[in-house]
Amino acid sequence: MDRALNIVFRVSVVAIFAFMLLPMLVVVIASLAPTNQIELVPDGLSLQWFGEVFTDRWLRPLQFSLQLAALTSICATILGLMGAFAVAYFRCPANSLVMSFLLSPLSAPQIVVGIALLQAFAMVSMHTGLGIVTLLMGHTLVMVPFTTRMITNNIYSFDRTLQRAASVLGATRAQTLRYVILPLLKPGLFAAITFSFILSFNNIPISLFLSQPGATTISIAVINYLEYRIDPALAAVNVVCLVIIIVLVAILEKIGKFSHTLYKRD
Amino acid sequence: MQEPDVELSDVKKMYDDFTAVEDCTLQIDRGEFVTLLGPSGCGKTTTLNMIAGFFPPTRGHIRIRGEDVTRLPPNKRRVGMVFQNYALFPHLTVEQNVGFGLKMRGADRAEIARRARESLELVHMGQFAERYPRQLSGGQQQRIALARAIAPQPSVLLLDEPLSNLDLKLRESMRRELKTLQRELGVTAVFVTHDQDEALTMSDRVVVMNQGRIEQIGSPTEIYAQPRSHFVAAFVGQMNFFAGTVTGSGEAKAITLDGGAGRVACPASAAVGEGESVEFGIRPEVIAIAGEGEATPEGRTLNGTIEDVILAGPIIQVYVGLAGGQSVRVDVLNVKGGPTYTAGDAAALVFATDDLIVFGT
Numbered sequence: 001m002d003r004a005l006n007i008v009f010r011v012s013v014v015a016i017f018a019f020m021l022l023p024m025l026v027v028v029i030a031s032l033a034p035t036n037q038i039e040l041v042p043d044g045l046s047l048q049w050f051g052e053v054f055t056d057r058w059l060r061p062l063q064f065s066l067q068l069a070a071l072t073s074i075c076a077t078i079l080g081l082m083g084a085f086a087v088a089y090f091r092c093p094a095n096s097l098v099m100s101f102l103l104s105p106l107s108a109p110q111i112v113v114g115i116a117l118l119q120a121f122a123m124v125s126m127h128t129g130l131g132i133v134t135l136l137m138g139h140t141l142v143m144v145p146f147t148t149r150m151i152t153n154n155i156y157s158f159d160r161t162l163q164r165a166a167s168v169l170g171a172t173r174a175q176t177l178r179y180v181i182l183p184l185l186k187p188g189l190f191a192a193i194t195f196s197f198i199l200s201f202n203n204i205p206i207s208l209f210l211s212q213p214g215a216t217t218i219s220i221a222v223i224n225y226l227e228y229r230i231d232p233a234l235a236a237v238n239v240v241c242l243v244i245i246i247v248l249v250a251i252l253e254k255i256g257k258f259s260h261t262l263y264k265r266d
Numbered sequence: 267m268q269e270p271d272v273e274l275s276d277v278k279k280m281y282d283d284f285t286a287v288e289d290c291t292l293q294i295d296r297g298e299f300v301t302l303l304g305p306s307g308c309g310k311t312t313t314l315n316m317i318a319g320f321f322p323p324t325r326g327h328i329r330i331r332g333e334d335v336t337r338l339p340p341n342k343r344r345v346g347m348v349f350q351n352y353a354l355f356p357h358l359t360v361e362q363n364v365g366f367g368l369k370m371r372g373a374d375r376a377e378i379a380r381r382a383r384e385s386l387e388l389v390h391m392g393q394f395a396e397r398y399p400r401q402l403s404g405g406q407q408q409r410i411a412l413a414r415a416i417a418p419q420p421s422v423l424l425l426d427e428p429l430s431n432l433d434l435k436l437r438e439s440m441r442r443e444l445k446t447l448q449r450e451l452g453v454t455a456v457f458v459t460h461d462q463d464e465a466l467t468m469s470d471r472v473v474v475m476n477q478g479r480i481e482q483i484g485s486p487t488e489i490y491a492q493p494r495s496h497f498v499a500a501f502v503g504q505m506n507f508f509a510g511t512v513t514g515s516g517e518a519k520a521i522t523l524d525g526g527a528g529r530v531a532c533p534a535s536a537a538v539g540e541g542e543s544v545e546f547g548i549r550p551e552v553i554a555i556a557g558e559g560e561a562t563p564e565g566r567t568l569n570g571t572i573e574d575v576i577l578a579g580p581i582i583q584v585y586v587g588l589a590g591g592q593s594v595r596v597d598v599l600n601v602k603g604g605p606t607y608t609a610g611d612a613a614a615l616v617f618a619t620d621d622l623i624v625f626g627t
Contacts, residue, residue: 158356159351159353161349161351161353162353162355164318164320164340164347164349164353165347165349165353165354165355165414166355166366166370167319167320167339167340167341168318168319168340168341168343168345168346168347168415168424169341169346169366169367169370169414169418170341170344170367170370170371170418171341171366171370172341172370175370179366179369179370180355183357184356184357
């Protein structure tokens with residue numbers, strides 16, 4: 001019985017990974033096509049489409065997206081940290097209200113938020129010429145709910161007595177923050193940075209409305225390209241993005257160790 | 267007279283409408299080990315937290331070494347504290363934990379290392395300096411927490427049920443160790459517990475608290491032998507309670523038990539007068555069950571029937587039913603060749619008049 005269960009378990013694990021990873025594999029295969037057709041079984045391998053990626057057409061939006069995602073993740077994490085502190089540390093009957101408010105951008109479809117933002121920016125004549133600023137504002141707005149929630153959960157996960165312990169030991173509020181709270185929040189902060197970076201980098205609904213010529217994200221560049229043709233260049237762009245994200249997550253995980261518990265065990 | 271190390275004057279703490287602590291006045295001398303004892307919700311932890319400075323009292327003053335610290339934050343009070351759940355910093359090594367207080371006070375690196383090592387040696391944890399708290403057992407973590415609290419050489423050591431998360435055997439050995447360490451360091455200690463054994467075995471003085479008020483302050487001996495209220499008598503140790511009415515006066519003063527179980531002589535020292543309804547108590551271990559042919563003096567004897575006999579290791583608990591239905595517990599030493607007790611047998615309970623503890627009602 002145990003054996004049968006074990007087999008079922010292993011098969012399920014493999015199936016789940018296949019479900020998640022096979023589409024990526026398909027993209028990788030497609031990017032290696034020697035022809036201008038996207039095919040599952042290409043007749044040969046070629047890196048020619050990657051040459052296409054390293055041209056201004058793609059490098060510019062790629063660079064722009066990376067900048068935007070980096071700025072968004074920093075802004076959203078800082079705001080999320082502040083929001084989380086407010087919710088977790090100030091005893092206030094309105095706390096749950098504040099939390100609901102902070103999470104409210106989650107409840108509207110992002111595409112609606114995107115349209116609303118475009119209209120709002122247009123009303124105050126901010127819809128043109130500001131480039132990255134409006135996109136940053138839009139992206140930050142929709143990322144803050146995620147970062148706030150992640151950091152709040154982190155704060156709730158550690159023992160509040162630790163702060164008392166620190167203060168009895170002579171730590172001022174600033175010292176408690178620096179030597180106790182922030183180190184303990186490291187996993188939450190890194191998780192928030194990582195996820196808001198990825199979500200911003202891949203975002204379409206907000207970017208669709210706030211991108212402009214000269215301020216176009218990679219996702220929007222792909223969509224624009226798709227209007228005219230479909231060829232393995234898109235797959236190659238996708239693979240490059242994938243690699244960027246994987247490398248970035250690996251680096252952040254190495255520094256922040258957010259996917260494990262904070263504690264060393266051996 | 268020497269100035270008290272910790273002084274609480276008329277301290278009161280309210281949470282909205284709820285009074286957590288009231289009329290709390292207490293002086294603790296330097297080097298003294300004082301225990302705040304009481305059931306949960308009696309205000310003992312609230313009192314300790316106010317000494318630590320986690321929140322100010324609603325009214326009253328707290329002084330440490332003569333300085334009024336009532337409005338000072340915890341980091342300015344130079345107290346050490348051991349928490350029930352240890353509250354070690356999980357991201358720091360044992361040595362960093364112990365050195366934390368010194369680091370916050372700006373000691374230099376060599377000094378921090380030296381004093382941290384010293385404190386760790388005091389609690390016999392020197393070899394664990396590089397470990398993380400998670401790698402240690404509960405007892406070891408407790409020692410680290412203690413080392414961390416004493417490393418900055420606090421004026422007062424506050425202990426919030428530090429032993430209650432340990433298993434029984436460890437708890438008993440830690441009691442002695444903690445007490446020995448406190449005496450060696452000569453540090454004033456305020457210990458909070460709901461465990462009367464801990465309070466009696468460790469303290470120089472015990473403060474029994476109930477519903478936010480101090481019921482009695484005294485040495486463990488006084489608290490045990492002369493409890494001043496029903497609550498203290500019931501909370502500390504075991505006690506058989508009786509209700510009755512005072513008859514006669516002077517030498518002939520006696521108490522007639524309600525329910526017709528008999529009449530006992532009243533200790534001359536009891537401040538009760540004829541006709542008064544009183545309550546009195548007798549501890550199970552001071553009652554003897556008279557054997558065959560032994561004296562059963564009038565006024566010091568109650569007759570009944572054995573209801574139940576329970577072997578509890580070193581003692582045998584004999585429950586004796588009196589006329590009127592009251593059950594009295596008698597603790598008899600479990601010695602080899604001692605008398606045997608059987609349910610249903612008649613038993614005469616004999617005690618000394620001085621062992622009666624009389625409470626007014």
